[in-house]
Amino acid sequence: MVKNGWVFAALGLMLAACGGPARKEAEITPAWTTLDGAPPLVIAHRGASGYLPEHTLEAYGLAIEQGADVIEPDLVFTKDGVLVARHDRYLSTTTDVAAHPEFADRKKPNADPNDAPREDWWIEDFTLEEVKTLRAVQPFPGRSKDYDGLYEIPTFDDVLALVSARADEIERPVGVYPETKHPGYFQSIGMDFEQPLLAALDDFEAGPVFIQSFEPDILKRLRGKADAKLVQLVYKETPGAGSNIPLTEIVKYADGVGPSKFLLLGEGGESTSFVKDAHAQGLMVHAWTFRDDQKNPAIEAHLTKQGLISFVVSDSFQGLPEDIMMEYFYMTSAGVDGMFTDFPDTAVGFRKAWTK
Numbered sequence: 260m261v262k263n264g265w266v267f268a269a270l271g272l273m274l275a276a277c278g279g280p281a282r283k284e285a286e287i288t289p290a291w292t293t294l295d296g297a298p299p300l301v302i303a304h305r306g307a308s309g310y311l312p313e314h315t316l317e318a319y320g321l322a323i324e325q326g327a328d329v330i331e332p333d334l335v336f337t338k339d340g341v342l343v344a345r346h347d348r349y350l351s352t353t354t355d356v357a358a359h360p361e362f363a364d365r366k367k368p369n370a371d372p373n374d375a376p377r378e379d380w381w382i383e384d385f386t387l388e389e390v391k392t393l394r395a396v397q398p399f400p401g402r403s404k405d406y407d408g409l410y411e412i413p414t415f416d417d418v419l420a421l422v423s424a425r426a427d428e429i430e431r432p433v434g435v436y437p438e439t440k441h442p443g444y445f446q447s448i449g450m451d452f453e454q455p456l457l458a459a460l461d462d463f464e465a466g467p468v469f470i471q472s473f474e475p476d477i478l479k480r481l482r483g484k485a486d487a488k489l490v491q492l493v494y495k496e497t498p499g500a501g502s503n504i505p506l507t508e509i510v511k512y513a514d515g516v517g518p519s520k521f522l523l524l525g526e527g528g529e530s531t532s533f534v535k536d537a538h539a540q541g542l543m544v545h546a547w548t549f550r551d552d553q554k555n556p557a558i559e560a561h562l563t564k565q566g567l568i569s570f571v572v573s574d575s576f577q578g579l580p581e582d583i584m585m586e587y588f589y590m591t592s593a594g595v596d597g598m599f600t601d602f603p604d605t606a607v608g609f610r611k612a613w614t615k
Contacts, residue, residue, distance in 0.1 A: 290614075292594035294543050298614070300597035301606040302436055303327035304548050305346060309402065309601035312395035313353060314344040315410035316421050323425045326607035329434035329467065331599065332418045335441070336450040341387045342415035342459065348441060349379035352398040355408055356380045359392070371444040383448065387414065401552060415456075419463050426465035434466035438492070442477040453480055460487065469545075471517055475504065479512045488514040490545060495521055502533070506540050515543035515596070520555070520586070523593055528560030534594045545597035546590055551583045551605050558585045576612050584609060 291298050306318025307325055319330045332344040348371070350356040356365075357380075365384050369377045382390070396407040413421075419435065426433040437460075439452045446452075460468055468487035472478055478489045491513040493502040502522055509516055515537075522533050523546060537544045562585055576584045583602075587609040590598060600606045 292592070293596045294538050294541075294594075295596070297596075298610055299591055299595055300328045300434075300545070301326065301603050301610065302545060302597050302599045303330045303603045304599040304601050305333065306330060307601070307603055308399075309551060311406050312397050312410055314346060314413070315395045316413050316417060317406070317410050319413075319418060319421055320425060322603045323422070323429070323433055325604035327433070327603040329436045329469070329597070330418075330422060331436040331438065332413075332415060333438045333440050334415055334452070334456070335382045336445050337385055337387045337390055338383055339386045340450055340455070342452075342455055343382070343387070343390060344413050344415065344418055345382055346440070348374075348382050348444075349377060350382060350385075350393070351379050353395060354393040354412065355396055356393055362389070370448075371441065373444065374441070383445070383450070399552075415459050419459060419465075423463065423465040432466035434468060435460075435463065436469040436471060436490075439470070439472045439474070439477050442472060442474050452477055453484070457481075457485055460485065469515070475509075475512065482512050488543070490515040490517045490543075492517040492547075493522065494519040506537055506542060510540040510542055513542070515545060517545045517547060517599075520546045520549070520590060521557075523590060523595070524555075524557050524561060528557045528564055530561065530593070538594060543596040544594070545599065546595045547599035549583065549586060549590075549598050549600040549602070549606065551580050551602045554582045555586055558582075558589050561589060576609065579605060579608050579612065588613075 293299055303319065303322030305313035306315065307321040308318055311318040311321055314332060322330050333346045334342045335345045335348055337343055345353060347353065356362055362380060365380050366378060369375065369379070370381070390412050393412055394408045395410045395412060397404050415437065422433050422435055437456065439456065442452050469490050470481060470485060470487045471490040471492055473492045475491060478491060481489060489512065491504060491509045493504050493516055496503045502518065506516065518533060523531055525531060534544050583605055587598070587606065591613070598606055
């Protein structure tokens with residue numbers, strides 16, 4: 260027997276349409292098994308980063324065009340204390356900094372003792388004026404490099420202004436989901452996220468706001484001060500392990516949890532109870548990261564065991580990438596409340612196809 264609420268709901272509707280045994284209304288499982296029963300959010304991970312260089316206004320704008328509900332800017336500080344959108348403190352992989360001879364002498368070892376050793380150019384050594392001379396590049400192998408060198412590095416204020424303007428244009432809400440990167444390290448060098456983050460968000464009204472971090476301290480300090488949902492990011496520390504921070508601890512200061520998708524499915528394709536357990540604590544679940552160009556073999560193994568492969572690869576999702584459809588099907592069936600994706604159009608396409 261397949262224990263899947265969506266499948267039961269679909270079967271119930273088909274039986275009713277065909278004159279089969281009627282089911283009582285109370286027995287019909289809602290189409291979405293999210294915490295609030297609403298469709299899962301499509302969260303544009305670093306913008307539409309599967310298509311354009313990540314964390315650029317162009318990538319965020321494309322994500323909104325593709326139907327993303329929320330865009331995600333990772334935030335770091337410049338030397339003069341301005342929040343800018345970059346995934347990492349180091350700049351070599353996502354910008355053309357190495358092609359700037361005027362910055363050659365800025366390359367140095369990582370100053371954060373709690374981070375991985377690395378020789379690189381570090382965002383906190385550059386003023387905003389200097390950062391604005393850099394251009395973004397595509398860091399992922401196999402993705403288009405056609406747009407390298409074209410786009411600036413945006414400030415957080417730039418991002419918020421873009422989202423607000425686009426939300427007005429398309430007449431629908433668009434939210435933001437900033438991540439505070441390395442807040443402990445930045446605080447140790449005199450740059451605290453709390454005040455500038457809250458100040459930047461104070462007038463933002465275009466859509467919902469979520470603030471996420473891997474470090475609990477910043478979320479605990481923001482508790483009660485931000486008109487935003489707070490989300491603790493978690494991952495597996497070792498294969499087969501559970502969340503690196505227990506849900507019973509997270510619920511004390513956060514509204515949701517952002518798990519690596521590998522916490523939701525075992526290496527052999529077995530289901531886990533992570534989403535169910537989080538929902539039992541009243542925590543929403545926003546899983547990361549979904550990528551059309553990265554296959555997850557455990558998903559296919561799971562759906563094969565459950566006898567659902569033929570359904571997922573059927574005409575229901577015609578024209579959409581088969582591997583990622585399997586992943587979206589499993590994760591949304593598990594009840595995730597949101598999905599971080601590099602390819603927002605595919606996630607939106609899945610959600611529309613399933614709704615139909």
